[in-house]
Amino acid sequence: MTSPRLPATGRLDTPRTDVCVVGAGPAGLALTLMLLRSGVTVTLLERSTALRRDFYGEILQPGGQRILDQLGVLAAARAQGARELDRFQVLQDGRPLLDIDYRRLPPPHNCLLALPQRFLLRELLTACRELPGFTYLEGHRVHGLVREDGRITGVVARRQDGASTTVGAHVVAGADGRHSRTRMLAGIDAGRREAFDQDVAWFTLPAPGRATGAVRVHRTGAGALLVHDTHPDRLRVGWTLPHRTWNRAAARGIEDIRRELAAALPEFADLIHAHLRSLSDLTLLDVFAAQARRWTADGLLLIGDSAHTHGPVGAQGINLALQDAAAAHPVLLDALAAGDTGRQRLLPYEERRRPAAATVHRMQRMQAKALLGRSGPAATRLRSRAAAVVTRSRLGGRITRLVAHGPDPAAVRTDLFTTPPPAPAAGPARSRT
Numbered sequence: 001m002t003s004p005r006l007p008a009t010g011r012l013d014t015p016r017t018d019v020c021v022v023g024a025g026p027a028g029l030a031l032t033l034m035l036l037r038s039g040v041t042v043t044l045l046e047r048s049t050a051l052r053r054d055f056y057g058e059i060l061q062p063g064g065q066r067i068l069d070q071l072g073v074l075a076a077a078r079a080q081g082a083r084e085l086d087r088f089q090v091l092q093d094g095r096p097l098l099d100i101d102y103r104r105l106p107p108p109h110n111c112l113l114a115l116p117q118r119f120l121l122r123e124l125l126t127a128c129r130e131l132p133g134f135t136y137l138e139g140h141r142v143h144g145l146v147r148e149d150g151r152i153t154g155v156v157a158r159r160q161d162g163a164s165t166t167v168g169a170h171v172v173a174g175a176d177g178r179h180s181r182t183r184m185l186a187g188i189d190a191g192r193r194e195a196f197d198q199d200v201a202w203f204t205l206p207a208p209g210r211a212t213g214a215v216r217v218h219r220t221g222a223g224a225l226l227v228h229d230t231h232p233d234r235l236r237v238g239w240t241l242p243h244r245t246w247n248r249a250a251a252r253g254i255e256d257i258r259r260e261l262a263a264a265l266p267e268f269a270d271l272i273h274a275h276l277r278s279l280s281d282l283t284l285l286d287v288f289a290a291q292a293r294r295w296t297a298d299g300l301l302l303i304g305d306s307a308h309t310h311g312p313v314g315a316q317g318i319n320l321a322l323q324d325a326a327a328a329h330p331v332l333l334d335a336l337a338a339g340d341t342g343r344q345r346l347l348p349y350e351e352r353r354r355p356a357a358a359t360v361h362r363m364q365r366m367q368a369k370a371l372l373g374r375s376g377p378a379a380t381r382l383r384s385r386a387a388a389v390v391t392r393s394r395l396g397g398r399i400t401r402l403v404a405h406g407p408d409p410a411a412v413r414t415d416l417f418t419t420p421p422p423a424p425a426a427g428p429a430r431s432r433t
C-alpha cells in the first residue's frame with residue numbers, strides 16, 4: 001500500500017482539483033456530471049480505456065432511469081440500443097408463479113430497461129466533456145492515496161506506460177466498484193458477506209424475432225435461469241448454480257452443460273444448441289453482498305459498489321449507484337463551500353444512504369431464497385401462495401414501487417446546477433427495439 005505525502009510545495013502532475021473521482025462506472029460518471037454542472041472542477045480517473053468493460057449488468061430500474069433523465073442523458077443512451085421489458089415473471093416448470101407488471105407504475109418510467117452499460121457510460125462521459133473544469137484520465141489505475149496530516153488529499157495512479165501521475169484534490173470520491181482499491185487503500189474493510197447460495201454464469205444468444213418483453217426467472221431442475229431480451233436482438237441468460245461450484249460444473253464440459261440448459265429452457269433449446277459453443281461463452285459472476293464499515297473518512301467518500309455490493313436479484317446495483325451519486329452531490333457542494341471536507345461534514349451522505357443499502361440487502365436475501373432456492377413440493381406450494389399475494393394484492397404494488405425506485409429514492413438536486421442540462425427529450429420512445 002502506497003501512501004505518499006504530498007510535498008509541501010504541492011508538486012502535482014495535474015492542477016489540484018476540487019474533487020477527484022476514481023472509477024468511470026455509473027456512480028463515478030453520474031457524480032462527476034452533477035458536480036461539473038454545479039461549477040466544481042473534477043478529475044476523473046479510469047483504469048480502462050474506451051470504457052471497455054467485461055459484461056456488467058444492464059437492467060435499469062425506473063429509479064435509475066429517472067436520475068438519468070434528470071441528467072438529460074437517458075434518451076440519447078436509449079437511442080443507441082435498448083430493450084423495454086414490461087414484466088418481471090417467475091415461472092415454475094413453464095407456468096407463471098409471479099407476474100409483476102411494470103406498466104402499473106406511473107409513466108414515463110414504467111418499464112425495466114435493458115440498456116448496455118457502455119451506451120449509458122458513453123453518454124454520461126460525452127456530457128461531462130462538454131463542461132468546463134473536467135479532466136479525464138483514462139488508462140490510469142489508482143494504486144495509492146496521498147495523505148496530509150491524516151487526511152486524504154489526492155491519489156497516485158499508474159498509467160499504462162508504467163509512469164505515475166499524482167492528482168491532488170480537496171476530496172476523493174471512490175467509485176471504483178466491488179473490489180475498490182480506493183476503499184482498501186483507505187484501510188476500510190469491505191464488509192463482505194456470503195449472503196447468497198448461488199453464483200451466476202451469464203451468456204447471450206442471438207434471437208431475432210424471439211423477444212419476450214420480460215425479465216423471467218425460470219425455476220427448473222437445473223436451477224433457476226434468468227432470461228431477458230437484450231440489444232441487439234439477443235437473449236441474455238443467467239444460469240444460477242450453487243455458490244462456488246463453477247469449477248465442478250465446468251469440469252463436466254460444455255456439451256453436458258448445453259444439454260442440461262436446453263432441457264431446462266425448451267423454448268430456447270434450438271438457440272442454446274446452435275450458439276452455446278464453449279465455456280468461454282459463459283461469464284461467471286461471483287455473487288456476494290458487502291457493506292463497507294465506513295463510507296466516509298477525512299477527505300474521502302465511497303459511492304456505488306465500492307461502498308456496498310449487491311446480488312443480481314432484483315437488479316438494484318445501478319439504481320443504487322446512481323442514487324448514491326445524487327445524494328453525495330449536495331453534501332460535497334456543502335463541504336467544498338465550507339472549506340471543510342472532514343468526515344463529519346461528509347457524514348450526512350453516509351447516514352442517508354446506508355439504510356437504503358441495508359434494506360436492499362435484506363430484500364435480496366429474501367428474494368433469493370424465495371425465487372432461486374431449490375425445494376420440495378411443500379416449499380413449492382408455499383412459494384406459489386406467497387407469489388399469488390404479491391401478484392394480486394396492494395402489497396404487490398408497494399413491493400413493485402420499492403424494487404423499482406429503491407428505498408428512500410434520491411433525486412438529482414438540479415436546483416444546485418449552475419449549468420442546466422439540455423432540455424429533456426419529449427419522453428422515452430416506447431418501441432421495443
Ligand SMILES: Cc1cc2nc3c(=O)[nH]c(=O)nc-3n(C[C@H](O)[C@H](O)[C@H](O)COP(=O)(O)OP(=O)(O)OC[C@H]3O[C@@H](n4cnc5c(N)ncnc54)[C@H](O)[C@@H]3O)c2cc1C
Nearest residue numbers: 023025026027047057058059142176177304305315317318
Ligand atoms: C455480471 C453482473 C451483472 C449485473 N447485473 C446487474 C443488473 O442487471 N442491474 C443492475 O442494476 N446491476 C447489475 N449489476 C451490478 C452493477 O453492474 C453494479 O452495481 C454497478 O455497475 C455499480 O456501479 P459503480 O459505478 O459503483 O461500479 P462499477 O460499475 O464497477 O464501476 C467501477 C469503475 O471503476 C474502475 N476502476 C476499478 N478499479 C480502479 C482503479 N484502481 N483505478 C481506476 N479505476 C478503477 C472500473 O474499471 C470501472 O469502470 C451486475 C453486476 C455484474 C458484475
